[in-house]
Structure formats: structure tokens, C-alpha cells
Amino acid sequence: MFKSTADSSGLQGRQVRGHPTQFYHQLDDGRVQCDVCPRACALHEGQRGLCFVRGREGDQIRLYAYGRASGFCIDPIEKKPLNHFLPGTSVLSFGTAGCNLTCRFCQNWDMSKSREMDLLAEEASPRQIADAALRHGCRSVAYTYNDPVIFLEYACDTAHACREQGIRNVAVTAGYLSPGARETFFAEMDAANVDLKGFTDAFYKRLCSARLGPVLETLEYLHQETDVWLELTTLLIPGENDSDAELSAMAAWVVEHLGPEVPMHFSAFHPAYKMLDVPPTPAATLTRARRIALEQGVRYAYTGNVHDGEGNSTWCHACGHLLIERDWYRLGRCGLTAEGTCERCGTRCAGVFEAEPGAFGAGRLRVRPAAVAS
Numbered sequence: 001m002f003k004s005t006a007d008s009s010g011l012q013g014r015q016v017r018g019h020p021t022q023f024y025h026q027l028d029d030g031r032v033q034c035d036v037c038p039r040a041c042a043l044h045e046g047q048r049g050l051c052f053v054r055g056r057e058g059d060q061i062r063l064y065a066y067g068r069a070s071g072f073c074i075d076p077i078e079k080k081p082l083n084h085f086l087p088g089t090s091v092l093s094f095g096t097a098g099c100n101l102t103c104r105f106c107q108n109w110d111m112s113k114s115r116e117m118d119l120l121a122e123e124a125s126p127r128q129i130a131d132a133a134l135r136h137g138c139r140s141v142a143y144t145y146n147d148p149v150i151f152l153e154y155a156c157d158t159a160h161a162c163r164e165q166g167i168r169n170v171a172v173t174a175g176y177l178s179p180g181a182r183e184t185f186f187a188e189m190d191a192a193n194v195d196l197k198g199f200t201d202a203f204y205k206r207l208c209s210a211r212l213g214p215v216l217e218t219l220e221y222l223h224q225e226t227d228v229w230l231e232l233t234t235l236l237i238p239g240e241n242d243s244d245a246e247l248s249a250m251a252a253w254v255v256e257h258l259g260p261e262v263p264m265h266f267s268a269f270h271p272a273y274k275m276l277d278v279p280p281t282p283a284a285t286l287t288r289a290r291r292i293a294l295e296q297g298v299r300y301a302y303t304g305n306v307h308d309g310e311g312n313s314t315w316c317h318a319c320g321h322l323l324i325e326r327d328w329y330r331l332g333r334c335g336l337t338a339e340g341t342c343e344r345c346g347t348r349c350a351g352v353f354e355a356e357p358g359a360f361g362a363g364r365l366r367v368r369p370a371a372v373a374s
Contacts, residue, residue: 018055018062021153023181026059033184033288034061036152037100037182038214051150052098065096066154068120070145074365076329077358079171080142081265081304083314084351085191085229087324088331090135092367096154099165100175102209103197104274105225105237108145130165132367140190141356144172145323152185159188171228175218176210182221188350191229193265193353194219198234198241199250207240216257223258229352230258233265233304236281236289247289251296260317261350266290267304268328271275287311300350318347331361 005078023035029044034049041049046141048055053065068357072094077086080093097120099106124132133141141162148155148171159169168190175194177185186192194215201212222230232254236242254262266289269280286303290311303311307328312325316335321344335343338355342348 008065018057018064019056019153020064021061022164023152023178032056032059032061035178037149037177038211039100039176040075040178048104049100053096053150063151063153064150065098065120067123067125068096069094069122069124070097070120071095071122072124072129072139072367074103074136074140074367076127076362076364077140077170078326078329078331079141079364080144081233081267081302082170082191082193082194082229082231082262083265083302083324083326084231084300084349084353085170086139086168086352086354086358088360089139089354090137090358090360091140091142092129092136092138094124094129095141095143095148096151097146098150099146100150100176101147104207105235105269105278106273107235107270115178126154126161127144129158130161130167132193133162133167134165136365136367138167140168140170142170142172144170147173147176149173149177149181149185151241152181156185156188163188174210175215177214177218179217179221182218183225186226186228189228191231192222193231193233194222194233196234196250198252199246200241202238203241206235216253220257223262231263231265233267233352234289235267236285237269237275237280238279238285240278240283242285242289244288244292247292248296251293251298251301254293255297260297262298263296263300263302264293265302265304266293268306283308316342316345316347316349318342319345321345323349324357331357331359 027033033040033042043056054061074090075093077089077091132238143155162169171192174277204210204212222228244245270280283306290301290303299317312326316323321342323335323336334357337343340349
């Protein structure tokens with residue numbers, strides 16, 4: 001379990017110094033290397049890592065985003081997206097600033113690419129976040145918007161506080177982290193949606209300044225070594241990662257290495273950040289990707305951020321019966337029994353379900369800082 005160095009009673013005001021961290025070591029040349037992710041930033045005194053929120057103070061790496069967030073919202077869990085984890089329930093979502101990848105197509109670049117600490121204007125301790133989730137009836141808390149691995153200590157302390165309140169924890173991440181940090185981070189999580197951005201190393205290198213291998217290692221670790229519920233999302237970019245060959249290879253790898261029950265979500269790219277000259281993804285591309293995944297043996301494949309009743313909904317892989325009807329993030333008819341099986345043929349649907357789906361709906365509620373920190 002993660003050992004907290006935080007004051008669990010609350011924040012002690014806006015701190016000038018960074019928060020202590022766990023994963024780093026001293027190099028022979030005097031630099032200190034951050035060991036949270038494969039980027040392995042080696043820093044001189046006063047330097048920040050590429051993620052921006054971790055930097056060197058003395059002989060340590062410290063976190064500058066602890067207790068400070070870019071915003072808090074209550075979302076439907078399907079927006080993460082997680083379609084097989086407590087469907088219909090609400091999740092309290094928050095993030096910080098910065099990222100350890102440099103994706104040129106980032107759809108959330110205003111936060112993930114920010115280098116302004118002023119963006120982190122909302123303050124809340126781990127205990128206050130857990131209390132807020134409980135007060136608002138949220139069944140889980142999501143670490144999202146930017147990648148939570150870069151604010152690992154804040155996320156893990158918050159997750160621990162949430163578990164004490166019976167609230168579950170969700171990571172929305174690119175999965176780009178080192179083995180030691182991977183074990184610590186996911187030990188506190190109950191579900192994860194991992195962004196599998198493409199299925200070639202060339203894609204990761206050219207558009208994300210990263211490597212595919214560590215992401216695949218994270219996915220295999222989650223499947224083989226943890227009980228974390230796992231779903232995958234791929235943002236399909238025209239001409240970059242949407243070919244039949246790449247989609248087939250990706251889906252085949254998922255079935256072989258993670259199993260056929262891991263849901264795959266395919267979402268549409270919209271021009272943003274440094275790829276404003278690339279057209280939006282046609283809905284037909286998402287439908288094609290879903291078909292390819294199903295043909296490769298994936299049992300649950302979804303189209304995302306488009307209006308597609310068939311592609312948004314969950315179907316029994318054995319008999320084709322409608323299990324969970326979805327219209328965007330709003331749930332309709334439910335064909336699951338209280339035991340999570342198909343009401344027609346009795347086949348189990350993979351996932352984490354309650355006796356009845358929630359009824360939060362498709363809305364989104366912005367939580368004001370005072371409401372979180374009160």
C-alpha cells in the first residue's frame with residue numbers, strides 16, 4: 001500500500017515547497033532522476049520534468065500539484081469512458097496540469113499542456129475530496145483530464161481516503177509509467193481506462209514522444225497482476241492510426257494478451273492543439289473499427305463521442321441480446337439480471353455491476369471549490 005506523507009486532516013495553505021515524492025534516485029553526475037515514468041527526466045537543481053508538476057529540490061524530486069486541481073466535476077461514469085463499471089452512476093472527476101506525453105493531437109491540451117501553476121486554482125485535500133464525493137452521492141472518484149501518474153502521490157492519498165469512505169477509484173491514463181510506480185499507483189485503483197493511442201512504435205514516437213512498449217507492459221500488468229477492471233480507448237485520427245491492418249493487429253493483441261472480455265472504445269478525433277489541419281474522424285471510421293474488433297474476437301466494442309445507438313450499447317456476446325441500451329451517456333433499457341447475466345440466455349457479462357444500473361443520466365455538474373473544501 002502507498003505510504004502517505006500528507007496531512008490527512010486537510011491542506012495547510014498554499015505551499016511554496018513541493019510535496020515529497022517516492023520514485024527518484026541520484027545519478028553519478030549529480031543529477032536526480034525521476035522514476036515515475038519511462039521518460040526518466042534527469043534534473044539539475046530547480047529544474048522541472050517534462051510533465052511540469054514534478055521537479056528537483058535539493059536531492060529530491062517533489063510534486064508541485066499536490067492538493068491543487070484544475071477543476072472538479074461530477075460526470076456519468078460512461079464519460080470516462082467505462083461502460084462495464086457501475087453503469088449509470090456518477091463519478092467525481094478532477095485533474096491537475098501537465099502531462100508526461102507530448103501528444104500533438106491532445107483533445108484536452110488546455111490542461112495537459114499547461115505550464116501555468118495558476119491553472120491549479122482549486123484546492124482540496126484527499127480527505128476533503130472523499131468527503132465531497134460521499135456528500136454528492138458519487139460511487140467513485142476519477143483521476144483524469146490530465147494523466148494522473150504525474151500527480152501519483154496526490155492521487156494515491158486521495159484514493160486511500162476514498163476507500164475509507166467506501167468510494168471506488170478510477171484512473172484515466174495513457175499507462176506510461178515505470179514498473180515500481182505502476183505497482184504503487186494501481187494498488188489504489190478499482191478501475192482504469194487506458195488510452196491505447198495507436199499500435200505502432202512509430203506513431204508513439206512521432207506524435208507522442210513516447211514508446212508503445214511500456215504501455216503494453218502496463219496493460220499486461222493490469223490483466224495479469226491486479227484485480228483492476230480494465231477498459232481501453234483509442235482516439236482514431238484519419239490517416240494516422242485508423243488503417244484496417246493496424247486496427248486488426250491491435251484487437252488481435254488485446255484478445256491474445258488481455259482476453260476477449262476487455263472492452264475497447266473507439267472515439268473520434270477533432271482538430272486540436274498541433275493537428276488543426278487534420279479533418280475530424282468520420283463516424284463510419286468508428287463503426288469500421290468496432291466491426292474489426294468484433295471480428296477479431298473482442299466481445300465488447302464501442303463507438304464513442306458520436307450518436308450511435310448500436311455502437312454505444314452493450315450486447316450479449318453469446319446471443320446478441322441488448323444488455324445495456326445507451327444514447328450518448330444516458331442509459332435506457334437494461335437486459336441484465338441482478339447477477340450481471342443476460343436475461344435471455346444467462347451468459348455472464350464481464351464487468352463490475354450492481355443489482356440495478358444507476359440513474360445519474362447524461363448531465364455534468366461543476367463542483368465549486370467551496371463545496372469540495374467545506
